[in-house]
Amino acid sequence: MRLTGKVVIVTGAARGIGQGFAQRLAREGAKVIVADKLDVSETMQKLSALGCDATAVRVDVADAASTRSMAETAIQAYGRIDVLINNAALWGGIKVKPFDTIPEEEWDRVMAVNLKGVWQCCKAVYPYMKKQGSGSIINIASASILQGVPLISHYVASKGGVWAFTRSLSRELGQFGIRVNSISPGYTMTQASKEVSDDPAVLKHTYDINVEARVIQRAMMPEDLEGTVLFLASDDSAFMSGQNINVDGGACHY
Numbered sequence: 570m571r572l573t574g575k576v577v578i579v580t581g582a583a584r585g586i587g588q589g590f591a592q593r594l595a596r597e598g599a600k601v602i603v604a605d606k607l608d609v610s611e612t613m614q615k616l617s618a619l620g621c622d623a624t625a626v627r628v629d630v631a632d633a634a635s636t637r638s639m640a641e642t643a644i645q646a647y648g649r650i651d652v653l654i655n656n657a658a659l660w661g662g663i664k665v666k667p668f669d670t671i672p673e674e675e676w677d678r679v680m681a682v683n684l685k686g687v688w689q690c691c692k693a694v695y696p697y698m699k700k701q702g703s704g705s706i707i708n709i710a711s712a713s714i715l716q717g718v719p720l721i722s723h724y725v726a727s728k729g730g731v732w733a734f735t736r737s738l739s740r741e742l743g744q745f746g747i748r749v750n751s752i753s754p755g756y757t758m759t760q761a762s763k764e765v766s767d768d769p770a771v772l773k774h775t776y777d778i779n780v781e782a783r784v785i786q787r788a789m790m791p792e793d794l795e796g797t798v799l800f801l802a803s804d805d806s807a808f809m810s811g812q813n814i815n816v817d818g819g820a821c822h823y
Contacts, residue, residue: 581657630686661761755817784819
């Protein structure tokens with residue numbers, strides 16, 4: 570098992586992609602901090618069935634005190650933090666709309682969670698990773714930043730910020746043995762992806778154009794991301810930092 574003894578924080582772990590990450594890393598021997606603003610009991614039950622040593626944390630990633638408490642909980646439980654996966658984001662519930670009709674409050678909330686939240690979580694774990702002289706931060710960006718997807722401009726802009734922040738932060742933290750990389754998933758079939766429109770025709774069109782754009786022409790599932798996350802969390806990627814890895818079935822060649 571490639572992560573035996575490592576302590577991993579997964580934000581947005583209550584469902585979907587984050588829940589899948591937590592399970593895959595647990596199967597590789599990691600101790601998992603299951604962090605989310607939502608109820609994480611389902612994820613905890615799945616990890617318990619795997620025999621995983623896991624701890625649940627309620628966190629609002631946009632709130633500094635909440636993220637500090639998350640990191641402190643990990644230290645109190647396990648004494649270290651080896652990996653942070655910044656997966657929490659506002660995606661489910663965002664309805665497609667022209668940029669000039671996005672309510673200001675919605676724009677600000679997307680930025681607060683998707684971009685500021687990544688910054689807050691990185692700040693929270695940084696002192697502990699710096700002290701131990703090692704760590705891997707994995708930020709979940711989006712292939713939408715390369716595709717220029719319309720009608721979700723606030724989401725695309727926030728994920729573009731995540732990518733840029735990853736590159737900048739990697740240069741700041743490399744001297745402390747901390748690696749910072751990002752993953753850009755393509756359109757993934759989660760419950761959240763089924764909530765971007767109330768119109769079945771829009772959802773079908775979104776699905777069809779994404780599949781048609783891929784080299785591997787099938788639906789992308791949450792488990793398609795798990796191998797890449799495992800790679801970046803493990804020592805197999807010990808000489809990688811500041812990189813973005815596309816996992817989108819070959820839709821974007823960058």
